[in-house]
Amino acid sequence: MTSPQLEVRNLTKSYDEGRIEALRGVSLTINAGEYIAISGASGSGKSTLLQLLGGLDVPTSGEVLFENASLGTAVNLDEYRAHRIGFIFQAFYLLPTLRAIENVQVPMLGVSGNASNRADRAEVLLREMGLEHRLTQYPNELSAGERQRVAIARALANNPSILLADEPTGNLDSVNSARIMEMLTGIQQKRGMTLIIVTHENDIAHAAPRHIRIRDGRIEP
Amino acid sequence: MPSQLSFTGFAWKNLWRRRLRTLLTLLGIGMAIGAFVALVGFSRSFEHEWQKLYSASGTDIAVVDKNFMNSSVNQSLQGKLRAVPVISQAEPMIFNIMDITPEVNALIFGWLDDSYEFNSLTFSSGGRFHNGKPEIILGELLSKNLNKKVGDTLDLQGSNYTVTGIFHGGTGLEAGAVIMPLDQLQVLSSLQGKVSGFHVRLKPAPIGESAAHYLKRAQAEIEAALPGLNAQPAADRASNNQFVALAHAVAWGTSCIALLMGILGIANTMAMSVFERTREIGILRAIGWKAWRVLLLIQVEATVLGFVGGFIGIAFGWGALHLLSTLPQTASIVSTSLSLGHFAEAMGISVLSGLLAGAYPAWRGAHLSPVEALRHD
Numbered sequence: 001m002t003s004p005q006l007e008v009r010n011l012t013k014s015y016d017e018g019r020i021e022a023l024r025g026v027s028l029t030i031n032a033g034e035y036i037a038i039s040g041a042s043g044s045g046k047s048t049l050l051q052l053l054g055g056l057d058v059p060t061s062g063e064v065l066f067e068n069a070s071l072g073t074a075v076n077l078d079e080y081r082a083h084r085i086g087f088i089f090q091a092f093y094l095l096p097t098l099r100a101i102e103n104v105q106v107p108m109l110g111v112s113g114n115a116s117n118r119a120d121r122a123e124v125l126l127r128e129m130g131l132e133h134r135l136t137q138y139p140n141e142l143s144a145g146e147r148q149r150v151a152i153a154r155a156l157a158n159n160p161s162i163l164l165a166d167e168p169t170g171n172l173d174s175v176n177s178a179r180i181m182e183m184l185t186g187i188q189q190k191r192g193m194t195l196i197i198v199t200h201e202n203d204i205a206h207a208a209p210r211h212i213r214i215r216d217g218r219i220e221p
Numbered sequence: 222m223p224s225q226l227s228f229t230g231f232a233w234k235n236l237w238r239r240r241l242r243t244l245l246t247l248l249g250i251g252m253a254i255g256a257f258v259a260l261v262g263f264s265r266s267f268e269h270e271w272q273k274l275y276s277a278s279g280t281d282i283a284v285v286d287k288n289f290m291n292s293s294v295n296q297s298l299q300g301k302l303r304a305v306p307v308i309s310q311a312e313p314m315i316f317n318i319m320d321i322t323p324e325v326n327a328l329i330f331g332w333l334d335d336s337y338e339f340n341s342l343t344f345s346s347g348g349r350f351h352n353g354k355p356e357i358i359l360g361e362l363l364s365k366n367l368n369k370k371v372g373d374t375l376d377l378q379g380s381n382y383t384v385t386g387i388f389h390g391g392t393g394l395e396a397g398a399v400i401m402p403l404d405q406l407q408v409l410s411s412l413q414g415k416v417s418g419f420h421v422r423l424k425p426a427p428i429g430e431s432a433a434h435y436l437k438r439a440q441a442e443i444e445a446a447l448p449g450l451n452a453q454p455a456a457d458r459a460s461n462n463q464f465v466a467l468a469h470a471v472a473w474g475t476s477c478i479a480l481l482m483g484i485l486g487i488a489n490t491m492a493m494s495v496f497e498r499t500r501e502i503g504i505l506r507a508i509g510w511k512a513w514r515v516l517l518l519i520q521v522e523a524t525v526l527g528f529v530g531g532f533i534g535i536a537f538g539w540g541a542l543h544l545l546s547t548l549p550q551t552a553s554i555v556s557t558s559l560s561l562g563h564f565a566e567a568m569g570i571s572v573l574s575g576l577l578a579g580a581y582p583a584w585r586g587a588h589l590s591p592v593e594a595l596r597h598d
Contacts, residue, residue, distance in 0.1 A: 031578070051592055054507070056506075056507055056591045056595070057590070057591070057592040078506075078509070078510075078511040078512065080509075081506070081507065081508070081509045082509030082510070082511065083509070085509075086508075087507045087508060088597075089507075093500070093504045093507075093595075096238075097234045097235065097237075097238045098226065098234065099224055100233070100506060101224055101226075102224060102226040102231075105225075106226065106505070106508065106510075107508040107509045107510075109226065109227075109228055109231065109510075109514075110228065110510075110514055111509065115225040115226065116225060117364050118225065118226070119224065119225040119226070135224075136224060143291070154508060155508070157508075157554050158310040158509060
């Protein structure tokens with residue numbers, strides 16, 4: 001029996017000196033290569049769970065284990081985010097002063113290779129996203145769908161083993177949503193990556209092989 | 222060829238996105254460094270001219286009051302001084318600064334008419350003055366500014382002095398100076414029987430004794446013979462006299478204030494930039510940037526401001542020195558050539574200013590919580 005890639009043990013997260021409880025004793029295990037959708041109403045705690053899984057925040061109690069090592073203690077969070085995790089956000093979060101190809105190079109600065117290798121890898125990733133004709137455009141010159149594809153390429157820059165997507169289609173029309181989801185699932189299958197998507201869209205949630213619903217900070221049975 | 226992104230290129234793009242603010246910050250640090258280059262350059266030119274003044278006349282040692290910056294010594298000690306075995310010549314002298322007209326002030330020297338210090342001067346017209354007579358000689362620059370020639374008279378504090386000679390000396394200080402008989406200047410400055418000090422030429426060093434050792438021994442012998450007086454090597458006196466000390470103090474003091482303003486300007490720019498880019502810092506942290514790398518990015522941005530500001534400042538400073546070198550009042554003592562040391566010093570101070578100014582904004586940016594930063598509007 002293989003050990004899980006991620007294990008969440010009795011995770012709680014509260015804000016405002018305990019007055020707001022975003023997560024209340026969440027536990028789950030995630031195996032390498034799984035595709036999981038997490039859904040729930042606004043404020044249910046799904047994005048908080050994703051942030052804790054991605055090492056962006058630390059829990060109030062409980063722990064997240066990556067390959068049996070506790071995040072924040074045995075695993076350095078910066079190293080974890082740099083090498084193991086790729087983040088995709090609803091609002092894309094591209095850097096406005098950089099061209100598409102430069103945005104994809106940002107995670108690689110100081111992590112891998114020389115400038116030429118980084119640029120080559122960014123170009124390969126953008127071609128993979130079907131953006132070979134948009135390499136030198138700035139974010140404000142790209143459509144919303146193109147921006148999210150640049151963001152996916154950026155998330156893949158350091159070849160992570162886990163892709164975390166927070167409402168990746170939230171700012172897209174139905175055509176672009178379908179295309180982005182097709183891309184994400186294709187990448188997950190082709191690379192054998194773990195894909196965890198937070199969404200409030202039922203069709204996306206139900207399309208995932210594993211669907212976790214969160215309500216009031218707890219996983220619904 | 223895909224566009225490559227380097228760390229410094231990224232820093233520069235961050236600075237360039239707010240062009241006007243960056244340019245104003247660069248101008249701010251440029252003005253500060255410019256003030257440093259011009260003021261310190263001016264004071265060093267001034268010191269250099271003093272050193273030339275002593276070396277051109279062949280003075281080895283200046284004998285002055287031990288305690289007071291504005292030295293005042295009894296002229297009657299000249300006899301005792303001349304009796305010191307190592308001394309070849311000892312000339313009493315006064316120097317001061319005087320308002321010649323409301324617009325023009327000049328260094329004024331009082332010498333004996335047979336002083337060896339005349340050897341460093343070349344008369345372009347006329348010749349020496351005579352002790353006991355109301356006569357003066359003028360440096361070429363001063364005679365031009367005052368429009369005076371040999372035979373003209375100059376009114377100094379209500380008394381007329383006849384110009385007996387126009388000279389050009391070995392230094393810019395002398396080119397803008399008045400030299401008059403010692404006794405006349407003593408009367409004019411109410412210093413009867415007093416002098417600023419004595420300029421001394423030593424006899425040649427005995428064979429086998431090093432110049433440095435001989436100079437030290439001469440100092441000791443003079444001070445033993447004349448307790449209460451200080452025998453300073455001419456080079457030290459050139460660097461430490463009250464005019465040079467004052468010029469250095471004003472230059473460094475003003476430069477420090479200007480640099481402080483420049484540092485505050487960069488700090489303000491970087492603090493604003495970090496605040497405005499809070500979410501972007503969160504993005505960088507989320508996509509794998511470590512805290513120290515964010516810190517480095519902000520410090521590099523601040524250092525680039527300091528570095529580019531340094532070049533602008535050196536250009537400003539050089540321009541100011543060039544301007545001073547064309548003004549009649551300062552032309553003779555200002556050099557427009559920047560030494561490599563002065564250039565490196567200005568660049569070093571500018572880059573250090575950037576580093577200092579960026580330290581707090583960088584620390585703040587690096588310690589932002591990624592989640593909090595991503596939530597920032």
